[in-house]
Amino acid sequence: MLGPAGFAFRRFALRRFGIGFGGIREGIRPERGEPTAVRVLGIDPGLGCTGYAVVEGELLRGEQRLVEAGAIRSDEKEPLALRLVQLHREVTAVLTEFSPTALALEDLYSEYRFPRTALLMAHARGSICLAAGQQDVPVWSYPARQVKLTVVGNGAASKEQVQAMVVRLFHLARTPTPNDVADAIAVAVTALRRGP
Numbered sequence: 001m002l003g004p005a006g007f008a009f010r011r012f013a014l015r016r017f018g019i020g021f022g023g024i025r026e027g028i029r030p031e032r033g034e035p036t037a038v039r040v041l042g043i044d045p046g047l048g049c050t051g052y053a054v055v056e057g058e059l060l061r062g063e064q065r066l067v068e069a070g071a072i073r074s075d076e077k078e079p080l081a082l083r084l085v086q087l088h089r090e091v092t093a094v095l096t097e098f099s100p101t102a103l104a105l106e107d108l109y110s111e112y113r114f115p116r117t118a119l120l121m122a123h124a125r126g127s128i129c130l131a132a133g134q135q136d137v138p139v140w141s142y143p144a145r146q147v148k149l150t151v152v153g154n155g156a157a158s159k160e161q162v163q164a165m166v167v168r169l170f171h172l173a174r175t176p177t178p179n180d181v182a183d184a185i186a187v188a189v190t191a192l193r194r195g196p
Contacts, residue, residue: 039067041100041137042188043091044180045124047083049073051180052091054098055188060195064188066170067098069181080120084127091131103132104191106183107143140196142187150190162186 036059044051050072057064072090074083095103108122132139142150149155152165163175163182169189176182 038101038192039098040102040104040140040188040191041094041098042104042184042186042191043128044183044187045105045121045128046180047074047080047087047120047124048076049178049180050087050091050124050128051176051178051182051184052094053181053185053188054094054100055185055192057192059192064169064192066172066185069176069185071178071181080123084123087124088127088131091128092135095131095135095137100137102138102140102191102196103128104140104142104187105129106147106187107141138196140191142190142194146194147183147186147190150193151186159183 037056038059039054039056042053042055051069052072053069054067055064056067072087072094074086076083078086105125105128108118108125129139145155148157148162151157151169152161154161159179159182163179166172166182166185166189167175170185176185
């Protein structure tokens with residue numbers, strides 16, 4: 001599919017379920033004994049490939065259900081500005097389609113040896129946060145260590161361990177690919193289990 005400036009983009013989904021869902025008002029935390037159903041859009045940002053996952057369940061407890069998970073890819077041959085527009089447009093489409101209560105992201109992390117990677121990731125993250133802000137969807141952010149601890153039980157877990165736990169939690173037939181999708185699912189699960 002070609003976008004407005006002639007650049008190609010693809011958004012694909014691994015799993016899709018038709019769901020009608022209410023949601024909650026922003027800023028409301030559940031009282032004891034009062035379950036609050038929420039829908040979270042978890043995102044693993046990247047300029048070349050951004051994983052996303054829509055997970056719903058009760059905030060701070062209960063089971064979660066995977067509504068959809070997939071990846072947004074951009075054409076690396078295109079200029080940075082067009083790639084960011086494309087990412088913004090696709091994230092906005094996901095936000096519009098699923099009306100999440102919140103958008104969850106992993107905190108920005110980079111090793112000092114790779115500053116360019118951190119800068120590109122920051123551009124992508126900014127584009128995603130802008131899309132959420134324009135849709136009045138709050139952004140919840142979590143350190144990578146907290147995501148791993150929440151999903152696997154070990155803050156130093158490997159990517160493979162996170163992927164295996166995601167498969168197990170949602171009874172998936174196979175490991176989500178690319179890896180960004182499993183990471184996005186893990187971030188969404190963390191948001192449901194930890195809250196804002």
